[in-house]
Amino acid sequence: MSDQTGIQAGQPSARQTNAMHEDAPEFAREVWNTRLGFVLAAVGSAVGLGNMWRFPYITSEYGGAAFVVLYILMTFVIGIPVLLAEFTIGRRARQSSVGALRAAGGRPWVPLGYLFVLTGMLILAFYSVIAGWVTRYALVALFTGFPEDTGAYFSSIASGIPAMGFHLFTMAVTIAIVMGGVEKGIERASFVMMPILFLVVVGLAVWAATLQGSGEGYAFYLTPRLEELFSARTIAAAAGQAFFSLSLGMGAMLTFASYLSKKENLPREATVIAFTDFGVAFTAGLVVFPVIFALGLQGAVGESTVGALFISLPGAFVSMGPVGRVVGALFFIALFIGAITSAISLLEVVVAALIDEWKFSRKPAAVGAGTIIALIGLWPAADTNALGFLDAVTNNIFLPLGSLFLAVLVGWLLKNPLEEVTRNTSERIRPLLIGWLWILRVVAPILLVFVLYTSLPIVADAFRALTGR
Numbered sequence: 001m002s003d004q005t006g007i008q009a010g011q012p013s014a015r016q017t018n019a020m021h022e023d024a025p026e027f028a029r030e031v032w033n034t035r036l037g038f039v040l041a042a043v044g045s046a047v048g049l050g051n052m053w054r055f056p057y058i059t060s061e062y063g064g065a066a067f068v069v070l071y072i073l074m075t076f077v078i079g080i081p082v083l084l085a086e087f088t089i090g091r092r093a094r095q096s097s098v099g100a101l102r103a104a105g106g107r108p109w110v111p112l113g114y115l116f117v118l119t120g121m122l123i124l125a126f127y128s129v130i131a132g133w134v135t136r137y138a139l140v141a142l143f144t145g146f147p148e149d150t151g152a153y154f155s156s157i158a159s160g161i162p163a164m165g166f167h168l169f170t171m172a173v174t175i176a177i178v179m180g181g182v183e184k185g186i187e188r189a190s191f192v193m194m195p196i197l198f199l200v201v202v203g204l205a206v207w208a209a210t211l212q213g214s215g216e217g218y219a220f221y222l223t224p225r226l227e228e229l230f231s232a233r234t235i236a237a238a239a240g241q242a243f244f245s246l247s248l249g250m251g252a253m254l255t256f257a258s259y260l261s262k263k264e265n266l267p268r269e270a271t272v273i274a275f276t277d278f279g280v281a282f283t284a285g286l287v288v289f290p291v292i293f294a295l296g297l298q299g300a301v302g303e304s305t306v307g308a309l310f311i312s313l314p315g316a317f318v319s320m321g322p323v324g325r326v327v328g329a330l331f332f333i334a335l336f337i338g339a340i341t342s343a344i345s346l347l348e349v350v351v352a353a354l355i356d357e358w359k360f361s362r363k364p365a366a367v368g369a370g371t372i373i374a375l376i377g378l379w380p381a382a383d384t385n386a387l388g389f390l391d392a393v394t395n396n397i398f399l400p401l402g403s404l405f406l407a408v409l410v411g412w413l414l415k416n417p418l419e420e421v422t423r424n425t426s427e428r429i430r431p432l433l434i435g436w437l438w439i440l441r442v443v444a445p446i447l448l449v450f451v452l453y454t455s456l457p458i459v460a461d462a463f464r465a466l467t468g469r
């Protein structure tokens with residue numbers, strides 16, 4: 001199908017054309033400068049703490065390779081379809097999540113848009129606390145090296161004033177980038193940072209293969225035991241991880257797609273982004289597991305908690321001497337890049353809604369929303385149980401719920417959903433797109449209801465830990 005708008009993303013005249021287009025809002029809206037810029041920004045959103053910190057620790061919590069198999073299944077069978085659903089709604093309307101949902105389903109869908117905005121705020125509030133730990137670790141690895149007792153060290157910095165300071169710093173960097181705008185802030189930052197992340201992660205995986213005793217790590221990570229494939233909790237956790245890792249269910253990908261030219265081929269972009277996101281998570285596992293097993297630290301990850309990797313990995317780096325210093329610094333720098341490029345997408349969900357719905361201009365929107373989120377984040381920075389609770393509520397309830405509604409909206413209610421996704425695609429993939437619709441209509445809703453149901457005890461546990469009851 002040809003591009004009806006004739007928009008050339010990034011040229012000044014394109015913005016005017018964009019503004020005149022019937023789908024577009026009445027004022028000129030920002031657009032990505034290049035296709036690669038969009039892909040790197042979306043990959044930047046997807047790749048983050050979820051890939052390099054949460055994925056290895058959840059994998060060990062759920063017993064290793066069986067979890068990895070389920071995670072792959074969830075990413076490709078359900079993740080890509082929901083990602084494509086977000087792209088469809090976002091680019092179709094060229095509005096923030098609130099306006100895009102209104103355009104897709106009418107006024108009753110507006111509250112879901114605001115739920116997305118709230119989810120973005122809550123996730124960013126705790127995400128930036130963890131990103132703050134990462135920032136500190138990167139600096140320590142670079143300048144002083146980790147202390148011997150990494151457990152005691154982690155407890156001393158994980159909450160309270162030290163955590164708040166680094167959380168506020170992360171928020172300040174995030175706000176500064178988002179203030180720069182879609183092209184000059186987010187796209188540019190992703191362009192510079194993401195290639196560094198890829199190089200570092202691949203380099204570290206190659207280095208990890210040279211470690212004596214890494215074999216056991218690979219075995220744990222890559223040899224699935226079949227009986228574990230059928231545990232309800234493991235399936236739900238794998239689905240939750242896939243959704244979190246792809247930034248789904250809260251409008252981040254929807255918002256990024258709203259700045260995308262009508263020329264781009266949405267199914268292709270969704271596939272590229274999901275493969276890259278999976279690739280980085282998988283490669284991070286090829287770093288973490290050999291390192292931990294080579295140093296005999298598997299016990300520490302086995303009893304996995306939020307902090308496990310912040311204790312066992314630096315412990316491993318310390319015992320490697322000078323090499324560990326370099327490798328440790330590289331690992332945490334890559335993690336920092338992942339965290340910042342995800343944080344900007346979380347803030348952009350809120351900022352885009354303020355700009356489109358409330359007619360704010362970008363700078364005050366970024367500073368205002370960022371400051372409120374920074375203040376909310378003082379709570380998880382003060383109390384790790386609050387952090388665990390926010391993580392559990394958003395990952396186990398808000399994201400699956402958001403994804404469920406998106407699947408139903410695009411699968412059942414949106415008029416002519418194939419129109420937007422077939423722009424510039426080849427006729428040959430049409431049967432695949434029909435399959436896509438049926439996944440959204442049937443498979444995704446059943447799975448997501450199951451995920452929601454299965455994860456309720458996880459949220460209850462986190463609530464108990466928070467209230468001490």
Ligand code: PFF
Pocket residue numbers: 045046047048049050051123244245246247248250251252253342343345346
């Ligand atoms: N996908 C990010 C990660 O894996 O770290 C986390 C995330 C970012 C979730 C943005 C949701 C979101 F909107």
